[in-house]
Amino acid sequence: MGGLANIAIDGPAGAGKSTVAKLVAERLSYIYIDTGAMYRAVTLQALMDKIDMNDAINLTRTAETVDLALRVDGGGNTCVFLNGMDVTSQIRSPQVSNNVSLVSRIPGVRRKMTQLQKEMGAGGGVVMEGRDIGTQVLPDAEMKFFLTASVEERARRRCAELMQRGFTETYAEVYEDIARRDDIDSKRTVAPLKPAVDAEVIDCTGMTVEQVVGVIVARVSGRSG
Ligand code: DC
Numbered sequence: 001m002g003g004l005a006n007i008a009i010d011g012p013a014g015a016g017k018s019t020v021a022k023l024v025a026e027r028l029s030y031i032y033i034d035t036g037a038m039y040r041a042v043t044l045q046a047l048m049d050k051i052d053m054n055d056a057i058n059l060t061r062t063a064e065t066v067d068l069a070l071r072v073d074g075g076g077n078t079c080v081f082l083n084g085m086d087v088t089s090q091i092r093s094p095q096v097s098n099n100v101s102l103v104s105r106i107p108g109v110r111r112k113m114t115q116l117q118k119e120m121g122a123g124g125g126v127v128m129e130g131r132d133i134g135t136q137v138l139p140d141a142e143m144k145f146f147l148t149a150s151v152e153e154r155a156r157r158r159c160a161e162l163m164q165r166g167f168t169e170t171y172a173e174v175y176e177d178i179a180r181r182d183d184i185d186s187k188r189t190v191a192p193l194k195p196a197v198d199a200e201v202i203d204c205t206g207m208t209v210e211q212v213v214g215v216i217v218a219r220v221s222g223r224s225g
Contacts, residue, residue: 004030004125005142007220008133012193013181014154015147016204016212021129023213026076028127028220033070033120035130035137037080038113039104040091041068045082046103047095053102060108068116094162094169097177101184104131110190131185134196143220146195147212149205154178 007030009021018034025032042063051058069081079088090096103109110132117137121128128137134144149157155175162169169177185193195201200219204212 004123005220005223006121006124006138006140007127007216008138008141008144008196008199009127009129009147009216010131010133010135010145010193010195010199011147012131012154012185013178014158015149016157016209017129017147019209020147020204020212020216021127022076023209024216024220025127027213027217031126032072032076032078033117033126033128034078035113035117035128035133036100037070037078037091038068038116039109040096040100041080041082041087042066042109042113043096043100043103044087044091047099053099056106056108059103059106060112063106063109063112089165092162092165092167094167094173094177097181101181105184105188105190107190114191131193132191134199135194136191139196143216143223144196144199145216145219146199146201147204148201149203151175151179151182153205 007024009017011017022032045066046059046062049062051062067083071079071081073079079086080091081087114137117128120126121138130137134141134146155171155178158178159169159171159174162174202212202215
């Protein structure tokens with residue numbers, strides 16, 4: 001273990017985890033790692049290869065053979081590279097969003113991603129964001145948070161975010177996608193979405209990003225004295 005703490009931030013889709021985790025990392029000069037982007041990249045590869053979303057063997061093979069790299073650009077944004085190609089924008093497409101829960105429920109896919117993520121956190125000093133960071137990937141993380149918010153609020157946020165990126169999904173479609181993903185993510189047998197027993201649960205409904213970041217940074221600063 002390195003000298004710096006690890007911070008795990010988990011929670012359902014659209015709770016604002018990415019925005020919050022990125023800002024927390026920036027404030028503390030930690031490295032931000034978006035694990036959802038890794039599952040999205042594997043999903044994109046599987047879609048490009050026309051793999052059936054129930055074909056666990058080939059989905060596992062995809063996860064094991066894909067060349068995946070996360071790089072932070074000058075603006076602090078994570079860029080995702082798949083076999084050397086920048087797929088940062090493509091992994092946010094509705095097609096990937098609609099299939100990623102099916103890919104991420106496959107045990108072999110999770111095994112490979114978890115192994116990569118553990119390696120990324122081995123030196124400490126990371127803010128890692130996902131669904132199972134506090135429970136499976138970094139169970140020894142010094143600080144664990146679970147961010148949640150109502151489905152309505154999460155759908156509103158996702159809608160605004162998608163619109164900004166130029167996608168034209170309706171509120172109803174986004175709401176349905178989020179509710180469906182919550183269902184699959186929390187019911188899967190391997191690493192279901194749930195707060196770690198030692199995580200602090202923050203209900204972000206009605207809170208600003210700044211307020212949530214403030215709570216987390218205060219806790220981390222308080223810990224290190
Ligand atoms: O955070 P996101 O919406 O980009 O995540 C995409 C999907 O990946 C989400 O439906 C659940 C899955 N995921 C996961 O199972 N485990 C993680 N650590 C991160 C994401």
